[in-house]
Amino acid sequence: MTEATPASAPGAGRGRTEVAVGILLRADGAVLLSTRPPGKPCAGYWEFPGGKIEAGETVEQALRRELIEELGVTIGPASVWKITQHDYPHALVRLHWCKVRQWTGEFEMREGQSMAWQQMPPTVTPVLPGAYPVLQWLAEERGQRFAIEEAQRAGGAA
Numbered sequence: 001m002t003e004a005t006p007a008s009a010p011g012a013g014r015g016r017t018e019v020a021v022g023i024l025l026r027a028d029g030a031v032l033l034s035t036r037p038p039g040k041p042c043a044g045y046w047e048f049p050g051g052k053i054e055a056g057e058t059v060e061q062a063l064r065r066e067l068i069e070e071l072g073v074t075i076g077p078a079s080v081w082k083i084t085q086h087d088y089p090h091a092l093v094r095l096h097w098c099k100v101r102q103w104t105g106e107f108e109m110r111e112g113q114s115m116a117w118q119q120m121p122p123t124v125t126p127v128l129p130g131a132y133p134v135l136q137w138l139a140e141e142r143g144q145r146f147a148i149e150e151a152q153r154a155g156g157a158a
């Protein structure tokens with residue numbers, strides 16, 4: 001988790017933000033997406049819930065804290081499924097993706113977001129580009145296709 005970004009890599013020199021992201025899975029296979037709250041970069045874009053990992057936190061701890069803060073639910077066990085990286089104009093982020101099948105509490109949009117349970121491929125747009133690879137893997141698991149080119153057209157320049 002501490003490897004350095006090579007000097008020639010995209011985003012070198014501005015550090016890398018580690019992010020814990022939750023793929024909340026319902027028994028019928030739907031996943032939870034929510035919109036980025038007003039005031040954040042890419043506000044209004046659909047994303048998986050999660051946020052930055054703070055110093056000293058594990059991915060699971062960060063995800064549990066973020067989901068309480070954002071959605072009011074407490075997740076059960078979460079372990080990392082995939083790790084991806086995305087270079088945005090505002091940040092170079094490394095995303096630690098966890099599938100989560102258990103949680104307690106009622107969903108409450110504590111940051112003014114919207115939420116939607118989505119089957120694959122999702123119908124909401126635009127989706128944050130950093131989530132495309134995971135949407136593609138989730139779609140493939142279900143024998144579906146997630147068309148990145150169409151999502152890019154819907155998403156503009158994020």
Ligand SMILES: Nc1nc2c([nH]c(=O)n2[C@@H]2O[C@H](COP(=O)(O)OP(=O)(O)OP(=O)(O)O)[C@@H](O)[C@H]2O)c(=O)[nH]1
Nearest residue numbers: 019021047048049050051052086091093128129130131
């Ligand atoms: N939560 C989440 N973040 C994502 C996804 N895809 C993706 O590229 N990201 C990126 O990961 C970063 C997450 O940071 P954030 O701003 O949401 O984190 P946070 O809630 O801790 O923010 P704060 O410190 O401003 O309160 C953003 O740069 C965001 O663009 C996704 O599906 N979910």
